[in-house]
Amino acid sequence: MPNSTTTVLYIDDDAALGRLVQRILGRRHYVVEHVLDAAAGLARIGQGGIDVVILDHDLGTMSGLDVLAQLGGIENSPPVVYVTASSELSIAVQALKAGAIDYVVKTIGEDFEILLVSALEHSVERARLMRAKESAEREVRAARDRAIVLLAEVNHRVANSLSLVSSLVRMQASAVRDAGARAALAETQARITAIGNLHRSLYTSDDVRTVDLSAYLESLVGELGQSMSSAGRTPTIRFEATPILTKTDKAVSIGMIVTELVTNAIKYAYPDGEGEIRVSLSRDAEGATVLVVADDGIGWSGQGPISGTGLGGKIIGAMARSLATTIAYAQQPKGTRAVVKIASESVAGAVSD
Template sequence: MPDSRSKRVLYLDDDQGLVRLVQKSLLRLGYEVVSAGSWAAAQAALAEGGIDVIALDHDLGSETGLDIIAQLGDLPKHPPVVYVTGSSELSVAVAALKAGASDFVPKTVSEDFMALLNSAFRRAIEKERLRERKEQAEAEVRAARDRAELLLQEVNHRIANSLAMAASFVNLQAGSLVDGAAKAALEETKNRIHAISLVHRQLYTKGDFRFVALNDYLANLIEQMTASARSGDEGIAIHHDLARVELPIDASVNLGVIVAEWISNALKYAYPSGQGRIDVTLALLDDGRARLTVADRGVGREGDAARQGTGFGTRIVSVMADSMAGSIDYQPGHPGTIAALTFPLRVTYPAQDTEGRQETP
């Protein structure tokens, strides 16, 4: 709704005759003029509030308008300033604009002076109104962004907690079983759930909801799996050397599940004695790709012998790798086995993603 009240002008000039003339002329144009002959008087008028624009004369006797502009700058907020100066003092007007004045008007005795003042006032008031609206809009955008980030943080928190609870249920169920194969299958399921839940836990603790720091995420996952292995009285140590890499959420989940699968396999099959070491490495390659390896020094595979187990985990790893345009390679470790995934750091999402997201760490 437009503001229909009269605009209030604070006119700073020590020439009281000119001030009275300006007051009468501006009154006819719909302005209310408050006069001040010094900075002290201007401060009192500004403290009362309701001033829409300041008309500031350059020559104020003991001080100049430039001095007043500098003191206005110390205030938290002040109305826009229209600088009034002699027609031959263009350099002064330029200095005033640089100091923060919104506009300037050459002081003359012609009838054009009031018209120029009126025009400058209108421009300054409108510019200030647009600036305030812009600041308000930006504040609303920041508030909406903060609310959205808080909501997203809460969503990730709840997802992480729900997945942790699901993993606990799976663990309890495994504890009630006597069949070894069933218990192993549930343990693998628990590790997959943990791999996904850790991504959401990192998202709400780190505050960046776009990317996941793989070195931190995979290190946490490995620590959890190490603790789980030790709780089962296994003397298998898991070491890691992880480059600093960031990937979007989907790709990070895929990598976490792959690491969980490969570590689980090494824990189950590589060391029948229950003693050994597993090394997890994430390295950056020169061609814009990264290479993830999980290596053990255990019994290894003989020739082309099929891997033990149901093969379900292998299928999961294959699907995850394909979604990242990655390639899987199993090699003998002399001794042991090396499972490797090479994938591009630029992750392109499937074509059905309508936003066409493409992220580069």
């Protein structure tokens, strides 16, 4: 049995039929209001408080289809049961396409009452479910928006914290007299910066699942150049990139590889401190991401003894394995050219909504 507060608006220019419908539905505890024309019906709907509309097809100067067209522009308009004396299927199709939830043909006798009540109950239930669905979707969107804001705040705070740690390491390096220790601290600072820049990118990103790799690496390379220049090394770093989106965890690995390769080039490629280091990011014909770090310095082919502690090489190897790839050192007349080729599925993967 429907709730007694369910209010039905019946729009029909037949006063006698209007009274009949009021009696039929009144017995089933519906509250029925009857108006004789479209204008009065639209005005009453505009006042609010109508749960469902029973709309006749022939309203004299207007048709029920005209009313449906106007209801389509009203937000949260009530559901409509379309009623007509015609049995033509085309009218039913037009009414349903125009937004009516159900359709009833006027007949004489109990059939009309049964069909009308059934259509009305179906419309009320469907409207209830639609309102519940819309409410649930609004709650989900609101929860998602809150989660995005909170996650952005977390990334912002992490980036700030890592920036503070990086500053502390830099301060410590400036207080150390031993050149080796100072260089080790500078490398540690660069690694912290690589991770901090990623969180800064996530803070400004619309989708924290992915990172614009080109923008992230450009920022990273820029800070590496500034950091190493302050340590007394002055090679010029040039960066070229194609915009590429990648998953966040993959961006960390790529950023660490760039950090180590560029740091090594700054430290060892140019003993006199002057030269050029080139970093490029692109896609090849197969869709793979290709990262290249090259210089024109004294050269190293990936073979032979490694200067320093070897920690950088271990980090590069670990990050490359996480990307299911390796570092290739291309042969060239002078300098070093390190190439990292990463399959598209290893970089982007499937990011679903």
